[in-house]
Amino acid sequence: MKKLLYTLLLTGTALTTQAQEVKWNTPGAGNPFLPGYFADPTVKKFGDTYYIYATTDGSGAGFGPSQLWCSKDFENWTLMPMNWPDSHWIWAPDVMQHTDGTYRLFYCQPCNLYEGIAKTPRGPWKNILGESEAVLVPDRFVKNAITLDGQTFVDDDGSVYLYWGTWGIYKGFGCGAGKMTPDLKGFSETRLIPNTEVTDFFEAPFVMKKDGIYYFMYSSDSCHDSTYHVQYATATSPLGPYTYKGTILKTSADGTIHGPGHHSILQEGDDYYIVYHRHDNPHSTRGFHRQVCIDKLTFRADGTIEPIEGTHSGIGKLGKSILTSPNLAYRKPVRASSYYDDHFLPEYAVDDNNGTLWRPRGMGQEWIEIDLQKVETVKTIWTQFEYGTSYYQYVIETSVDGKTWTVFADKRSNYLAGSPMVDFGDTQARYIRLTTTGTQKNGFAGALWNIKVFGKYETASPQLWMGLSGEDWNGTEWKNDGGMLGGAFRLKAGQICRQRLKGQEAIVLAPGSILEYTSPVLKSTQIHTATVWVYKDSQWTSMDADSYLTDGGIRIEAGNEPLALTNFRYYNWKQEEAEKQYDAVTGLVRIQPSDRHKRGLLVSLSAEEFAVGDTVAYIPNKGIEGVFETQNAPAIVKEVEGKKAFSFEGKQVFRSSFPLPATLADNAPYTLEAWVWNPELSENECIADFTSSHDELEKIMLVNGTEPRCGMLNHYGWYEDVGYKDAAALAGKWQHIYVEFDGRTEKVYINDRLISSKDIQILVKPIQFVTLGLNAENAWPFTGYLHSLKLWDEWIPFEK
Known part of the structure; x- marks a missing residue:
């Protein structure tokens, strides 16, 4: 596909000016204040440094790695890795400093709470109870309190309280809470704060104290959609009883502030700020591409909290800027090799707005070029890629005339993740061009939140x-x-x-x-x-x-x-x-980059290779080398309405003799095509399972059933799966199934009709084998006919 060339000159009338209302895509907007997908933020200030501890989002299910954001001015943030937790899930971290000077980190997996200890707010951490997976608060430690989203509160006398809970909406359920022992390894007192006190409590408790009043704040409804919002109750004791007061923060009327919740509070002098996550714009299908925002919290004279209208402007700096020179790239003209659609324009890479993203159309070597409009001294370039916790490989070139180019920074073999990526040099240039050449993970395009260019050495970002x-x-x-x-x-x-x-x-x-x-x-x-x-x-x-x-x-x-x-x-x-x-005891770790050498057609099988009546125990694969071998009974080739087909009667199961290549791993684009005839669709029937893993979002499974959520395509992802309300009507007819995924949007066609189109992200792990007629868990047998099946490790748009 030919790449589009996009050129845009930003003028005073092209975008909303600062004097007008600040919208989600207004240049210089301050919310979100972090460049990336993060959720469940805890904000802390230790010494002269602000820290944000958060769930790493945008990866489908809140998977790690462990990290924090730090800033001296609350405007320029640096992502820093931490050594622990080392678990699959790292949800809702909270850090506090204990009276003994140590720092304590609390985080959760579904559904346990863990505690780490360190001598700095950055770690290195170790589980305070010994083994890395030693549990501090197991599920239902407090009866009818599901363990998740742990958050600490320190009272005026130094006593530490821990609160936790999720799905507290059931009758008799609520939030678990307890006063901790002085060593913070256990509890001297616990209590269920019931949802009769904290109305509609769902999750994310946060407790603070002001003027003798204890404020219990929490999130209600579904974090996946617009219903998510923040409420609060008050008490005269940290463990209650609490009295419900009302809603603090909710989705805006125009929907651009969408599903705000799971917050913490920052106090600066007499001012209070609420730090929370909300969904990206445009909103992702699952609602798991959340971003961290901040707005001012106002207390009325009677102690109640004034409801907040969330903003895109944020609050700006809270200290002297760490930068010593202006961003020369801000709102300058840009050209790009391509752009995905009008939600991801090239101009968004130079608008200094963490809520807008330039996303290229493809996954190959894509570039963006900035015209500084005159020759400038260039010494520092900051690049904020879409996923700061994964690394990108790239090269930055500069030019005075747009014709002759000089390499400013060569990161084509980089394996360091970070945000911002900082590159130094000393050159005279009018044009800056960044080309992404590789990524740590398949399906991560070289998308940018921001690229910033400075005329001085900006060395303050700790890295x-x-x-x-x-x-x-x-x-x-x-x-x-x-x-x-x-x-x-x-x-x-x-x-x-x-x-x-x-x-x-x-x-x-x-x-x-x-x-x-x-x-x-x-x-x-x-x-x-x-x-x-x-x-x-x-x-x-x-x-x-x-x-x-x-x-x-x-x-x-x-x-x-x-x-x-x-x-x-x-x-x-x-x-x-x-x-x-x-x-001194931990070596550097190198993670190999994603395999970008596409193989093209990986799986290709067809009944046309056989004669009607053949008994087939081995099906040759015409994609990469190998065969499909029966694991139980052979398939008989029959003719069904003019097409030869392998007959599956629920006991025919084939497994490939070959694994699929790493080009299909992670979020890689793919294309799937099949001809299927099913006499009667059951709820779930698996035609082909292209993955051998079992966890959430790790599947690519072609199914043919009536299950309304996942009857046609299954990723074990719920929101990412595809069902078809008219599936029963497909019985006794040939189905031409075509699935295309470009790394962002997955489209499913049946008989040339588009039945599903939505943005998704999948997490495919190394594939040991492909299974036909059953899934890898030996469930959902297929009873029907398969004429042909093809799978590519690249995106091929559907054409009628």
Whole structure:
């Protein structure tokens, strides 16, 4: 498909001006204030730094990784990884500082609560009860309180209370609550706060105290849609009883502030702010692409809370900006290789608005180009990709005339995730062009919340500037692919080899060898932490690397003995001792990028290969190599209304001799086509299960049943599945089924009729085998006829 070329010149009349109402796509709008999909936010201020702990969203079911956002000014935020939790689900984290000086992290999985302990608000964390999965609050620890969404409250006397709950709407149910023991490892008192006190309590309790009144705030209705909203009740004791007061925050009349809820409160002096999540614009199908917003909370003189009208403007900075120069790219003209549709325009990449996104049409090498309108000094470029918790590979080029281009930053082999991605240089340029060349996960297009260009070195974002292990030696240079600065150490003298020493990939410098790295931002006055692992006396030892630092670079020189190194780290901020100790025993991790080498047709089978009456135990695959082999009974080839077909009678089950390639993993685009004849559709019948995993959203399953939610296509996703209300009418007729998924929108056609079109995200895991006639869980037998079946690992639009 030919790519569209889009050019837009932003003018004073092209978009809403700042003097007018701030809408969801107004340039410079302050809500959402985080660039990405995050939910269930807890806001805290420790020292001079603001922290947001949140569920990582946009991945289908609130899967990790563990992370936090931090900011000095509440406007420019940096995503930082944490070591724990290391679980599949990391929902609704909350962090507090205890009176003993330690920090405590509470988070949940369905349906247990866990507690971690650390010496810094960033970790490293460990489960306070020992094993990583040791449970603090099991499900129904308090009768009729389903354990989820734990949140702490510290009273004036230092007593710590924990609140939790979800689905508290049932009769006799509500919110679990308890006063914790001084060591925060248990409870001295617990209580069910029933939904007769906190009306329509569903989940997400948050308790605060003001002027002697305890405010119990919570979310009601479904987090997936517009009904989600925040309510509150009050009491004179932290455990109640509570008296219901009303609604604080709900969906706006125009629907652009959609499903607000699961909040926390920030107090700044006498001002209070509510930090909450709400759905993205345009709204995703499942409602799990949530974003974090903030608005002011007002208390009336009588102690009641004034209902809030959520805004797109937010509150702006709460401190002096960490930036020292203006964003030169703001509202400048842009061109792009493509754009998905009018909801994802190229101009949205330069509007400094975290609620708008430029999304390219395809998943290949897509580019965006900014015209600064005059030649400027360019020293720093910040890029905020759609998913900050996954890495992107890209190259940034600059030009003074739009014809001759120079590489500003080469991140084509980057494996560091982050937001913002920060690149430094020193050039004169009018045009800036970013091209995405690869991703950590299939189906993650090179979409951007923002790209920002500065004329000075903007170094305040706290990040890992250098991260190199032995795996980063490519034979000629030591590449900084795991560090924000990119670039590489150059070999200036001697020789180097790569060697595995005591479980670690390392580089070994021969005596007298010299490695040098240069960067304009590596200054002797720069606050930093630099460490490296050195192999001595047959063991690895983490050492301070300051002796290697020079003004403007790093120089590593081997003396009279070989020098073996790995895990070189340089942070542009000062680590606490606990963080250094963690790095001293934890190596850098490299995750391979997604497989972008499409195979095309993966599965192709047809009854036309056989004669009517054949007994078939093996069906050749005309896609990638392999066959489908019967696991029970062979299939008989019959002719049905002019087409040859394999007959399935509920006992025919075939399994592929081959796995499907990694190009189909994660959220990868795919296309599926089949001809099916079913004499009578049961509730669920599985024609083909293309996946061997079992968890939510990990399925691509072609089914042919009357189940209204998932009778035609099943991802184990509920919202992502496809049923068909007229499925019964398909009985006794040939069905031409065609499914196309471009990485965002999945469309299902039956007999040339579009029966479903919706944006989804799937999480396909490595596929060991494909199953015909039954699903991988040995359920939903198919009783009908299959003429042909095809599967591609690419998006092929439907054509009649």
